[in-house]
Amino acid sequence: MLNVHHSLLLSLTLFLLVSAQEEHQQDTPIARFQRYLRINTAHPNPDYPSAISFLKFQAQSIDLQARTLEFTPGKPVLLLTWPGTNPSLPSILLNSHLDSVPAEPSKWVHPPFSAVRSPDGKIFARGAQDDKCIAVQYLEAIRNLKAKNFAPIRTVHLSFVPDEEIGGLDGAAKFFPSKVFEELRVGFALDEGQASPGDEFRVFYADRSPWNLVIKAEGTPGHGSRMYDNTAMENLMKSVEVISRFRESQFDVVKAGDAANSEVISINPVYVKAGIPSPNGFVMNVQPSEAEAGFDVRLTPTADPDLLRRRIAEEWAPAWRNMTYKITEKGPLRDYMGRPLMTPTNDSNPWWSVFKQAITAVGGKLAKPEILVSTTDARYIRQLGIPALGFSPMTNTPILLHDHNEFLKDTVYLKGVEVYESIISSLSSFEEASH
Ligand code: ZN
Numbered sequence: 001m002l003n004v005h006h007s008l009l010l011s012l013t014l015f016l017l018v019s020a021q022e023e024h025q026q027d028t029p030i031a032r033f034q035r036y037l038r039i040n041t042a043h044p045n046p047d048y049p050s051a052i053s054f055l056k057f058q059a060q061s062i063d064l065q066a067r068t069l070e071f072t073p074g075k076p077v078l079l080l081t082w083p084g085t086n087p088s089l090p091s092i093l094l095n096s097h098l099d100s101v102p103a104e105p106s107k108w109v110h111p112p113f114s115a116v117r118s119p120d121g122k123i124f125a126r127g128a129q130d131d132k133c134i135a136v137q138y139l140e141a142i143r144n145l146k147a148k149n150f151a152p153i154r155t156v157h158l159s160f161v162p163d164e165e166i167g168g169l170d171g172a173a174k175f176f177p178s179k180v181f182e183e184l185r186v187g188f189a190l191d192e193g194q195a196s197p198g199d200e201f202r203v204f205y206a207d208r209s210p211w212n213l214v215i216k217a218e219g220t221p222g223h224g225s226r227m228y229d230n231t232a233m234e235n236l237m238k239s240v241e242v243i244s245r246f247r248e249s250q251f252d253v254v255k256a257g258d259a260a261n262s263e264v265i266s267i268n269p270v271y272v273k274a275g276i277p278s279p280n281g282f283v284m285n286v287q288p289s290e291a292e293a294g295f296d297v298r299l300t301p302t303a304d305p306d307l308l309r310r311r312i313a314e315e316w317a318p319a320w321r322n323m324t325y326k327i328t329e330k331g332p333l334r335d336y337m338g339r340p341l342m343t344p345t346n347d348s349n350p351w352w353s354v355f356k357q358a359i360t361a362v363g364g365k366l367a368k369p370e371i372l373v374s375t376t377d378a379r380y381i382r383q384l385g386i387p388a389l390g391f392s393p394m395t396n397t398p399i400l401l402h403d404h405n406e407f408l409k410d411t412v413y414l415k416g417v418e419v420y421e422s423i424i425s426s427l428s429s430f431e432e433a434s435h
Helices: 002-025 029-037 048-061 132-147 179-184 232-255 305-316 350-361 378-382 410-429
Strands: 065-072 075-082 091-097 122-124 156-161 186-191 204-207 209-218 266-274 290-299 323-329 370-372 388-390 407-409
Touching (some): 029 048, 029 122, 029 132, 029 410, 048 065, 048 075, 048 132, 048 156, 091 132, 091 410, 122 410, 132 410, 156 410, 186 378, 209 232, 209 305, 232 266, 232 305, 232 323, 305 323, 350 410, 378 388, 407 410
Parallel strands (some): 091 186, 186 388
Antiparallel strands (some): 075 156, 122 407, 209 290, 209 323
């Protein structure tokens, strides 16, 4: 019994090895995607050198100019360029990030960096949806356009940035405000979006902006048996109640169907810290002198940050209740002109019409433009006043970013290449917009 089991396992392993090797040796669009997925760029130790050398090799094979920039040592930004026939026109930027979040291999049906393709065409890998697909799709689309002798009028740039998953502070936050980037004269940009479970492509015109909020209460310590006013725990719990009510008021709007999740301010408790540790857990007969709680807050692009700051100071962590607070803003809220970071998705934005038509031209349908629930590097582009859309061409695909068993189907991947061919050729041929 044991032997049969063993030999079955052995032949299965051999089969997987052989098929993995075959796919390794092929040089097809799918095999190239798998090769990129097999490079482990997950935090905390993303293998950026291997990712950059893979992408550079691909760029060379289709004759794109390549530059590697480094704003922080060990955090490379790769910039590829396909020069247009009229370089005086503002250029197009296609952005993606090199890194991914970690994966727990034991929770996956296939190892997260094996990029195994199942018989029904699902390619399993961390990064398959977020966002290595778009990086290779951009390149494949350009490869196909070049094979058809297409020549762009506007210059097309591709940027591959590090550290998006940890806030982009050493990546996008340094690259986009740089002199090098300014000299690219980007007129319109595309960045990552999200999978769509239905058959319409999703597109994002804004992100929510994250704040980390920590509130802290202080109070007189005392015996666990005594009831008295103004203990740290009592003060903290009062605040938690007030914050919960605000959370409910926002969530009720979503539950009533009057707004999407991304259209309200979210606030979620992520930790509570209090008590005096003892060998068996916590000391039970002492009321502690300090207590704190941490919250993940997400502001909609039109939310008034001053109003929220006032609410925090006056209601959520008032000094009269012996409370202090700390807000850590994790990115910009307004552009250089003080405007909310939103890219218009109407006729006032000529790029929008071109983008939309390019999708219809290949039989695609666009869903109603959305605000992204979370955040991407696009906010650093929008901060410069450059219109930017979040878009990852994945229809009929469950949303698995940061989840176990992240996968993308081969057919969906290949359709995405076709969609980008249409988008890149349309945007780069579009002569009217001068900025
Ligand atoms: Zn991403």
